[in-house]
Amino acid sequence: xxxxxxxxxAILEGFKYLLDNYPEVFVIGQGLWSPWYVGNSMKxxxxxxxxxxxxxxxxxxxxxxxxxxxxxxxxxxxxxVHPRMDFLLYAMDPIIxxxxxxxxxxxxxxxxxxxxxxxxxxxxxxxxxxxxxxxSLFAHIPGLRxxxxxxxxxxxxxxISSVLCKDPVIYIDDxxxxxxxxxxxxxxxxxxxxxxxxxxxxxxxxxxxxxxFSTKLAKNAIDKLSIKNKNSIELFDLRVISPIKYDSIVKSxxxxxxxxxxxxxxxxxxxxxxxxxxxxxxxDPSSLLSxxxxxxxxxxxxxxSGLLEENYYLxxxxxxxxxxxxxxxxx
Amino acid sequence: MIKxxxxxxxxxxxxxxDNYEISPFSKEVCESLFRKLVLIRETEIKIANERKLNNxxxxxxxxxxxxxxxxxxxxxVKNSDYIFGNHRxxxxxxxxxxxxxxxxxxxxxxxxxxxxGYGGSMHLVDMDVGFMGSVPIVxxxxxxxxxxxxxxxxxxxDSISIAYLGDxxxxxxxxxxxxxxxxxxxxxVLFVVxxxxxxxxxxxxxxxxxxxxxxxxxxxxxxxxxxxGNNVLDVLRCSKELIKNIRETxxxxxxxxxxxxxxxxxxxxxxxxxxxxxxxxxLRKWKLRCPIKRFQNSLIEQNFFSESELDSIKLEIINALDxxxxxxxxxxxxxxxSLLNNVYFENK
Numbered sequence: 001x002x003x004x005x006x007x008x009x010a011i012l013e014g015f016k017y018l019l020d021n022y023p024e025v026f027v028i029g030q031g032l033w034s035p036w037y038v039g040n041s042m043k044x045x046x047x048x049x050x051x052x053x054x055x056x057x058x059x060x061x062x063x064x065x066x067x068x069x070x071x072x073x074x075x076x077x078x079x080x081v082h083p084r085m086d087f088l089l090y091a092m093d094p095i096i097x098x099x100x101x102x103x104x105x106x107x108x109x110x111x112x113x114x115x116x117x118x119x120x121x122x123x124x125x126x127x128x129x130x131x132x133x134x135x136s137l138f139a140h141i142p143g144l145r146x147x148x149x150x151x152x153x154x155x156x157x158x159x160i161s162s163v164l165c166k167d168p169v170i171y172i173d174d175x176x177x178x179x180x181x182x183x184x185x186x187x188x189x190x191x192x193x194x195x196x197x198x199x200x201x202x203x204x205x206x207x208x209x210x211x212x213f214s215t216k217l218a219k220n221a222i223d224k225l226s227i228k229n230k231n232s233i234e235l236f237d238l239r240v241i242s243p244i245k246y247d248s249i250v251k252s253x254x255x256x257x258x259x260x261x262x263x264x265x266x267x268x269x270x271x272x273x274x275x276x277x278x279x280x281x282x283x284d285p286s287s288l289l290s291x292x293x294x295x296x297x298x299x300x301x302x303x304x305s306g307l308l309e310e311n312y313y314l315x316x317x318x319x320x321x322x323x324x325x326x327x328x329x330x331x
Numbered sequence: 332m333i334k335x336x337x338x339x340x341x342x343x344x345x346x347x348x349d350n351y352e353i354s355p356f357s358k359e360v361c362e363s364l365f366r367k368l369v370l371i372r373e374t375e376i377k378i379a380n381e382r383k384l385n386n387x388x389x390x391x392x393x394x395x396x397x398x399x400x401x402x403x404x405x406x407x408v409k410n411s412d413y414i415f416g417n418h419r420x421x422x423x424x425x426x427x428x429x430x431x432x433x434x435x436x437x438x439x440x441x442x443x444x445x446x447x448g449y450g451g452s453m454h455l456v457d458m459d460v461g462f463m464g465s466v467p468i469v470x471x472x473x474x475x476x477x478x479x480x481x482x483x484x485x486x487x488x489d490s491i492s493i494a495y496l497g498d499x500x501x502x503x504x505x506x507x508x509x510x511x512x513x514x515x516x517x518x519x520v521l522f523v524v525x526x527x528x529x530x531x532x533x534x535x536x537x538x539x540x541x542x543x544x545x546x547x548x549x550x551x552x553x554x555x556x557x558x559x560g561n562n563v564l565d566v567l568r569c570s571k572e573l574i575k576n577i578r579e580t581x582x583x584x585x586x587x588x589x590x591x592x593x594x595x596x597x598x599x600x601x602x603x604x605x606x607x608x609x610x611x612x613x614l615r616k617w618k619l620r621c622p623i624k625r626f627q628n629s630l631i632e633q634n635f636f637s638e639s640e641l642d643s644i645k646l647e648i649i650n651a652l653d654x655x656x657x658x659x660x661x662x663x664x665x666x667x668x669s670l671l672n673n674v675y676f677e678n679k
Contacts, residue, residue, distance in 0.1 A: 052484070058508070058515060060508035060511065063474040064512065066478065066505060066509070067474050067477045067478030067509075067512060069474075070415070070477060070479045070480075070481075070492075073463050074478070074482035074483070074492075076478075076481065093505070098468070098471060103674070103675065104449060105446065105449060105454040105466065106456040107442075108449075142674050143674050166675075167676055
């Protein structure tokens with residue numbers, strides 16, 4: 001049965017589905033007994049499933065995440081919630097040293113089946129430590145899977161796939177997507193390993209690759225293009241940013257011969273740079289009609305001043321200009 | 332016979348060197364404990380020698396001198412409990428009954444090893460005996476043991492989890508987070524600090540304002556006991572009571588076992604010339620508190636065993652170890668083509 005849901009309601013549905021169907025699932029993190037700052041994505045879970053399965057915690061990101069890793073080795077399927085990605089940095093040891101390497105270090109005898117849900121919360125003059133999207137950092141690490149849903153349906157279904165996946169997964173959702181509405185069908189259980197980038201818009205002139213909120217930005221920018229240019233852009237939503245399946249994107253670029261990557265992280269060693277390099281390795285670079293375009297954040301910490309913020313975050317209008325310039329240069 | 336030593340005296344190597352009362356433990360229990368202690372000691376000596384000969388290529392952190400801690404505790408462990416180790420975990424895993432040939436095989440990269448040849452000395456696992464894993468990041472598994480506590484408490488079983496850590500690990504922030512988290516959630520976790528008074532090269536006097544780490548249990552309102560970690564019967568008694576208590580009350584508990592390592596931080600050397608305070612003289616004194624020698628002398632003195640009986644047990648163990656080592660050197664090495672295996676879990 002189809003229903004209308006916002007992105008944050010879809011996440012809530014994902015939680016409910018998991019908690020209803022898998023007694024070994026539990027959720028742990030700060031603020032879970034009064035989750036007012038995560039939209040309605042966790043509303044009333046403690047009342048529905050009890051405080052033993054929905055565990056609010058002390059301010060201890062490191063131990064709480066480590067505890068989730070430990071519980072996952074003992075048959076539980078925990079979801080750790082970090083309401084702000086910046087604070088997740090306290091938990092790098094259990095994620096990168098322990099969870100990511102556990103299967104490998106012990107010859108594949110044991111698997112930390114945990115999901116770390118981390119929320120990007122930025123803008124509004126929150127400044128440098130209330131703003132970061134650190135997906136590239138995690139995508140760098142072998143053994144982790146990194147998921148960044150853009151669509152309402154993915155917000156729910158990929159949360160479920162992440163928790164049911166046998167590997168440690170970093171699931172990153174974005175507050176700037178919470179109010180998106182879509183009409184979506186019932187839960188589809190999908191193996192996370194099989195998920196690949198999804199073509200959202202067809203076009204012939206430029207392939208744009210994005211993920212999470214950047215996909216929305218690109219989609220809105222394409223909507224703003226002149227009628228003439230509207231049909232020239234092919235847009236891909238990555239969905240899973242590590243490991244990435246490149247086949248469909250490469251196929252598209254062989255057709256359009258131009259591509260642009262839009263990403264909400266910084267450029268140096270960032271996701272956009274990685275994708276450009278991975279694509280160039282897979283094609284004959286001389287077949288491209290123009291250089292790949294890397295649209296990433298300006299390389300400074302997020303400013304607190306609203307005036308500077310306008311100049312820091314990517315905007316639809318920026319993107320419209322960049323796309324138009326690219327089209328003009330080459331036509 | 333037993334001198335009235337104080338807790339404070341545990342830090343003084345001149346104290347706690349005497350024999351102790353064996354009764355009411357039975358001959359059978361004592362033989363089993365003695366066998367385990369000797370097995371671990373002789374295994375570590377064997378490993379030290381093979382490492383020195385470079386037959387073992389990777390670093391080994393040896394537990395000789397600290398055997399009584401895990402041997403005493405493991406007497407009270409069930410198969411359904413979850414045990415987490417650290418960089419110095421040979422004793423932990425052997426005390427749980429893990430086969431020594433699989434440990435040897437692991438140290439020389441054989442696919443028959445505990446971690447299929449992927450781990451080496453610092454990454455050991457044997458879930459058959461409840462040993463969930465050891466890793467070398469200091470305090471890395473402390474929070475994981477707390478997590479096992481969550482898993483246990485949701486299933487409402489009477490299992491417990493154990494975190495083995497050293498006195499260096501209490502200097503990591505996550506240790507404090509873990510104690511607090513376990514206490515506020517009433518989790519069935521036993522924290523075991525093997526306080527050997529050194530973190531790598533540096534003695535505890537120069538790292539902490541007090542040499543007793545159990546002050547952190549106190550500050551988290553966790554019941555704790557400080558025990559002579561070189562007296563296997565004391566460790567056994569003390570952990571028996573605390574573990575029984577954890578199973579009944581689901582409250583975390585804390586043991587601080589004062590002990591000393593016979594080898595240096597890593598490999599076969601004694602490290603008397605490394606760092607601060609670990610001189611030849613102090614090592615000589617600490618060796619007089621040897622957990623095996625004291626147990627052995629007490630057993631002989633109180634007529635549980637004759638010296639020759641214990642000597643023949645030792646010899647039997649040493650011979651069996653030599654045989655095991657020889658045997659695993661013929662085991663297959665890890666497959667060269669398996670570099671990229673197991674990055675993601677393959678056993679779907």
